Amino acid sequence: MNRAPVRRTATVRAMLSFSCGHCGRLVFFENFVCLSCGTPQGFVPERLRLVALEGEDASLHRCVNDDAADCNWMVGAVDTLCRCCELTRTRPNDEDLDGMREFALAEAAKRRVIFQLLDLELPGVRPGELSFDLLSSAAQPVTTGHADGVITIDLAESDDARREQRRQQLAEPYRTMLGHLRHELGHYFQPLLVTGEQEWERCRALFGDERDDYDTALERHYERGTPSGWEERFVSAYATMHPWEDWAETFAHYLHIRDTLQTAAEYGVTVRGPRAVTADRSLKASPQPHAGARSFSELLENWLPLTYALNAVNRSMGRDDLYPFTLAPPVIDKLSFVHERVQDAATGAPVPAR
Helix, strand or coil: CCCCCCCCCCCCCCCCEEECCCCCCCCCCCEEEEECCCCCEEEEECEEEEECCCCHHHEECCCCCCCCCCEEEEECCCCCCCCCHEEEEEEECCCCCCHHHHHHHHHHHHHHHHHHHHHHCCCCCCCCCCCCEECCCCCCCCCCCCEECCCEEEHHHHHHHHHHHHHHHCCCCCCCCHHHHHHHHHHHHHHHCCCHHHHHHHHHHCCCCCCCCHHHHHHHHHHHHHCCHHHHHHCCHHHHHHHHHHHHHHHHHHHHHHHHHHHHCCCCCCCEEEEEECCCEEEECCHHHHCCCCCHHHHHHHHHHHHHHHEEEEHHHHCCCCCCCCCCCHHHHHHHHHHHHHHHHHHHCCCCCC
């Protein structure tokens, strides 16, 4: 089966660098085929690798959603769903061509985030515990959200023009389908990662009391707007709405940081200057593929110089900042707490505080 890397205009990119197992040339997370030698490719979630479908791997089968969702993940039995697609509970009808186009784009973003969750070894990424309803608001009202392990996504957010219009209406610096998925997954993971009264007390000290009435907080948020000076304590304006939203926004931001640093490490992206105006040393960043196994500061010391460089590159192209955020000390404390909880869930052993 010979296909181009992506048949639709998805905004997803590979978080790791992959090479063709046949010729050794660069291939990408979305590839169905190596464009250099023509060898079919498929992603094997059990190995978290993109493999050349030859030799023993030639016996693997493509996910049954390979056409409907442009899914290049592999399965062991014919006509079955892969580990990512099996989490989708509801999708548009095949006859809904616009809905199915948006569905494929949403699934592309979902594959990226499920890859990351598997890579981080987080719990609960299984059917029966986590599921997705990917619904088209063209047919019915859809509210993106999370409830009891079910994440609902409005597929209209797959459309760049509509999403950009919504971003401008809400005065947001950043809005993507991947960001929506990571945010809603934040709601799902909070009770899985924060366990025990001591951890909840620490969480409340940082984010606020999640037991505060949500509907009242929502009404207050839309009546009064975002409080002035929110940047000094929150990662986004929406995070000010309720402690639940603060956690979800911070969790999503943490996944952004981990994924971007991992990609930078795989591609050998480093920063060596320029010399900072207010410091005695140059800006330096040398991300490593598995950075963060220790404290969050290990991530942060590479993250900030990298974002300065990426923002400067974007401005050279006449674009807005790639990373339009400022991490105030209270936000860093929150990100550090999320990091500790993620690491504990993956290893079962506590990590040092920041």
